[in-house]
Amino acid sequence: MRLPGLSIRARITVGSLVIAAVLFSGAAVFFRGEVQAILIETTTTLLHSDAAPIVTDLIRNPTEPIDGPSEGQLIAIVGPDGQISKSSLPMALRKRVSVLATIGETPQTIDAGNARYLVAATTAVTNQGNWVVITARNEEALGLLLDELGRVLIMGTVLLTVGFGLASWLLTGAALRPVNRLRKEAESLSTTGSSAQLLVPAGRDEVSRLAVTLNDFISRLRRSLDREKQVVSDASHELRTPLAVLKAQLELAHLNSGDAPALEADIDDASRTVDRLSRLATNLLELSKLESQQAPPECGWENLIAEISASVDRARVVRNGEDLDVDYEIEGEDPTGRYAISVTNVGQLIDNLISNAINAMGGRGAVTVTLRSLPECAMLSVVDTGPGMPESFIPVAFDRFSRPEQSRASGSIGSGLGLAIVHAIVTRAQGTISLRNTGTGLAIDIRLPRSARTGQGPRA
Numbered sequence: 394m395r396l397p398g399l400s401i402r403a404r405i406t407v408g409s410l411v412i413a414a415v416l417f418s419g420a421a422v423f424f425r426g427e428v429q430a431i432l433i434e435t436t437t438t439l440l441h442s443d444a445a446p447i448v449t450d451l452i453r454n455p456t457e458p459i460d461g462p463s464e465g466q467l468i469a470i471v472g473p474d475g476q477i478s479k480s481s482l483p484m485a486l487r488k489r490v491s492v493l494a495t496i497g498e499t500p501q502t503i504d505a506g507n508a509r510y511l512v513a514a515t516t517a518v519t520n521q522g523n524w525v526v527i528t529a530r531n532e533e534a535l536g537l538l539l540d541e542l543g544r545v546l547i548m549g550t551v552l553l554t555v556g557f558g559l560a561s562w563l564l565t566g567a568a569l570r571p572v573n574r575l576r577k578e579a580e581s582l583s584t585t586g587s588s589a590q591l592l593v594p595a596g597r598d599e600v601s602r603l604a605v606t607l608n609d610f611i612s613r614l615r616r617s618l619d620r621e622k623q624v625v626s627d628a629s630h631e632l633r634t635p636l637a638v639l640k641a642q643l644e645l646a647h648l649n650s651g652d653a654p655a656l657e658a659d660i661d662d663a664s665r666t667v668d669r670l671s672r673l674a675t676n677l678l679e680l681s682k683l684e685s686q687q688a689p690p691e692c693g694w695e696n697l698i699a700e701i702s703a704s705v706d707r708a709r710v711v712r713n714g715e716d717l718d719v720d721y722e723i724e725g726e727d728p729t730g731r732y733a734i735s736v737t738n739v740g741q742l743i744d745n746l747i748s749n750a751i752n753a754m755g756g757r758g759a760v761t762v763t764l765r766s767l768p769e770c771a772m773l774s775v776v777d778t779g780p781g782m783p784e785s786f787i788p789v790a791f792d793r794f795s796r797p798e799q800s801r802a803s804g805s806i807g808s809g810l811g812l813a814i815v816h817a818i819v820t821r822a823q824g825t826i827s828l829r830n831t832g833t834g835l836a837i838d839i840r841l842p843r844s845a846r847t848g849q850g851p852r853a
Contacts, residue, residue: 403566409561413554421546436511436530437500443528451517451524456743467529473522494525496648512662550563565576571600639663690735691844694727700736704743716757725766731844732821742818745811746837773839790828791816
């Protein structure tokens with residue numbers, strides 16, 4: 394039931410009142426009808442009982458005198474000749490005896506002046522002819538009883554409905570009390586900016602589960618806000634230096650406006666700085682898109698192989714160095730496997746890992762990309778022969794804008810977003826990623842679980 398402007402408590406109470414009124418009214422009508430049917434059946438039985446002794450006497454010996462009706466009985470005995478032998482019927486009915494005699498044993502209601510009677514006529518077949526015993530009962534008492542019963546039922550229906558509504562109001566208030574407390578706590582947390590969580594009520598009912606769900610939502614929201622604040626802070630920190638450098642380069646270009654070679658060098662330096670800013674902005678946008686809640690499309694085993702091959706080819710073409718070896722290996726197969734990662738993200742992931750490895754090796758060394766089909770997942774490994782990574786840096790390697798100290802000291806132009814993007818891609822695919830030093834370089838292992846819609850397991 395939609396009642397705009399009313400609280401949940403009021404709507405539930407009004408709905409309960411309507412339902413209770415319908416149910417109790419229907420029950421009252423049904424009960425009155427049943428009582429009326431019982432009274433009519435009882436009256437019918439009494440009519441037949443009044444006639445039964447007289448009919449028996451007439452059949453046994455119609456010539457003997459017939460006893461008159463008892464006090465309170467309304468009876469008329471009509472002989473074979475149509476004459477009334479005995480009668481205690483009121484005058485209004487006695488005048489209509491000839492008609493009443495044809496009614497039969499099924500009682501019928503007869504209006505007689507200001508009164509109504511239930512009348513039945515029983516035939517007694519004798520050797521002297523057919524006698525008719527007419528019995529009657531005044532329906533006034535029956536009507537009074539039904540009227541009184543109706544009043545009682547109406548009062549009872551009203552009282553029960555009101556009581557049901559009051560109980561509904563009280564029970565709904567008690568049920569919503571924990572919800573109101575949660576709402577007040579949430580308002581307080583929102584106003585004060587507190588980092589506390591909502592108090593979870595005791596028990597395992599819907600309210601406690603609501604509190605748990607709200608706490609989870611609040612935690613995710615806070616993490617999202619903290620992440621956004623961190624991104625803004627990190628981005629501001631990372632952008633400050635290249636912007637200051639760009640400003641200085643432009644000022645130098647302005648000072649060297651009369652010296653063409655110096656001006657050209659300043660412009661080239663400024664262009665490289667702008668490229669760095671552009672890459673930083675592009676990476677930030679890509680990272681934000683990857684961390685959205687949208688589910689990625691799926692790709693198959695063959696798509697993984699194709700993107701690995703394409704990424705390796707791109708690295709070979711771009712570097713084109715005699716001292717650099719980039720290769721890949723495929724172990725096993727999984728023709729029906731499906732993975733929750735898009736083809737574009739696979740290429741982006743491999744490109745980032747190969748590029749990081751090549752930069753770490755200074756363009757000299759070997760990078761090997763290996764794809765293995767395991768019983769529960771596809772394992773992707775990128776191993777290089779570079780200097781590896783400081784053990785103290787591995788725990789924070791996937792954080793945004795994080796770079797080893799020697800990388801900063803060496804003047805590397807990396808923004809520290811490459812591994813963060815890789816981590817976001819793997820997390821979005823519900824996979825895991827880990828780093829380890831091999832002694833002769835760095836290895837990155839990625840596990841991509843199969844989608845639930847995968848047809849069958851891998852084949853070796």
